[in-house]
Amino acid sequence: MEKLLVVEDDIGIQKQLKWTLDTYDVIFADDRESAISSLRRFSPRVVTLDLGLPPDEENASEGLATLQDILSLDPSCKVIVITGNDDKQNALTAIKLGAHDFYQKPINDEELTVIINRAFFVSAIESENAKRDVLDSQDSAVIGTSPKIMHVKSMVDKVAPTELTTLLLGESGTGKDLIAREIHRKSKRSDQPFVAINCASIPENLLESELFGHEKGAFTGANKTTPGKIECANGGTLFLDEIGDMPYPLQAKILRFLQDKVIERVGGRNQIPVDIRIVCATNQNLREMVLEKTFREDLFYRVSEIVIDIPPLRERNEDILIISRYLLNQSSEMLSRNFTGFSEEATSALMAHHWPGNIRELQNKIKSAAVMSDTKLITDSDLGLDIDEEQANASLEFSLKVTREKAEKEALSKALNYCDGNLSNTAKCLGITRPTLYNLLDKYALKS
Structure with missing residues (x-):
């Protein structure tokens, strides 16, 4: 049974969570000291943390300090911070410090259970990937999974x-x-x-x-x-x-x-x-x-x-984040700091940059960012990459929906040109009905 550490000083909520989370081996702690002690003893993969801990129940200072202590001891731990209903700013601060997720009171048993289950799932995936990375590193010093680098x-x-x-x-x-x-x-x-x-x-x-x-x-x-x-x-x-x-x-x-x-x-x-x-x-x-x-x-x-x-880095986009995380781990060891990863904006910047200096340039940027960062999460400002918003947004279009729509629009345009704008022939060429073709023309604003 998976161990789950619940850091909560409210006895009533403790009892509520004990019955709700009966599929886990729940360990309770009611202050910073007991939380760290339990973390050292049981090494839970997921922690729920109430930011309002004694002796500062009305503010989040003690909870945020506890979060930093937990992540400094175990950077891979998934911490779900629990805040008051109107305490969004502290929740965002916690995320910036490296918290996995946040949940606002009042507690809904089903919602919190889903968040916890998801955190355990992510932790399991990361653990499996870490094992695979170790095996890969033992067999090859070349990092990457893109088709071109796999060919190399x-x-x-x-x-x-x-x-x-x-x-x-x-x-x-x-x-x-x-x-x-x-x-x-x-x-x-x-x-x-x-x-x-x-x-x-x-x-x-x-x-x-x-x-x-x-x-x-x-x-x-x-x-x-x-x-x-x-x-x-x-x-x-x-x-x-x-x-x-x-x-x-x-x-x-x-x-x-x-x-x-x-x-x-x-x-x-x-x-x-x-x-x-x-x-x-x-x-x-x-x-x-x-x-x-x-x-x-x-x-x-x-x-x-x-x-x-050997392909340039711009031709192996799939490897940019893999290499970046590897280089960040190296910087963590060099600086004796525990970085939790990259912010969403930093990830966008990494993916959008052209990388004319290839891996050597990426290595320099990661080292510099690690030195300049004031938090455990590397931000886009730490990286100092000159990326416009349109480029950054384009770099995150990974979904099948986006890919499929691009392919549909391209095929539609080619068919229209091939059939010289004749809609009946275009529908036959694409193997679709005329109503479907009309819908696609409307969808992609190609009707004119």
Whole structure:
């Protein structure tokens, strides 16, 4: 039997709720101290909380303090605050602090039971999702359930056990480094080094030495023999990030290494065999660069045995809130604060924003919001996203009704154009009767 904590100092209401909520194991507390004690002892998933608690029964200060204490101890707990009939402001304050729902007195047994049942249902769903997220995180570091990112995950699972050179294509901030590490983690070389080098961040005259190493005395300042990144990755995986920015002359040496699996240090004569897996990434169009003669065609085909296109965040809207909640949990741990989630306005803003900086931009916004927030609920002002109201409202159109109406209107318009406005032919084309067609024309204001 599920445990339900009822924080209420009115004996009469306690008796009423005891009989009403007989399907639950009801635990009663009549003040802040006993409520926290019961929470620690029984760990209920749902709590009903009367805001008018002693010693401040006439106001809500003690009740709101109790709410904050409960959520600080157990952020996942669903707290239903119970307020006076004309106390809407305190109810809204409680919701802002993280309460799940509120109910205004006088208590109607059936209504309150429905709210409590719903809270338990939501808690059960969140608990199941949390378990699933843990299992998913154990198997993959790539977060998301959108079709495009699921396709990427599937490709990673298939490519990782092979030795094929993999090319990751995607805009800046889409997580190419994360995908590369995931390929290494799931490969047979996972217990060997993963070495990354950004070809765009190292000056051209130093990049060759960084990759291949150098012998003592090879150039001014070379006071000792130093192995390069390729040697350091021996047995493991070398990640060449932003390979599109690699200088053209150096591309020939990389191609030779990929073909022969041997290197020569700068200033050296000995050939050194190296066994590594290569993963490359770029945000540039290598095919266009090949046509422009800024990237070697033979190297392009050598590094693109498998190509994985990583979608930008704006093309995987289903994942925005999932990633946002994950990043907020990370910020909670970093700041030692317990955030309960995002307000409705913040959710709208997250979904409506275009995210030109992709996941990197989202990560920065969530971190900043967590630092700036004064409550446990992240608001749109905390995020600081410049979104107009029309965009925000459009981002929340998830319902089947809205989706169906959009599809109906589009099909109706196409049929009318196809039939050149002839209503009889339009009805036949759509497979509906003329009266139904008239109703649809009225509904979508297409009659003219």
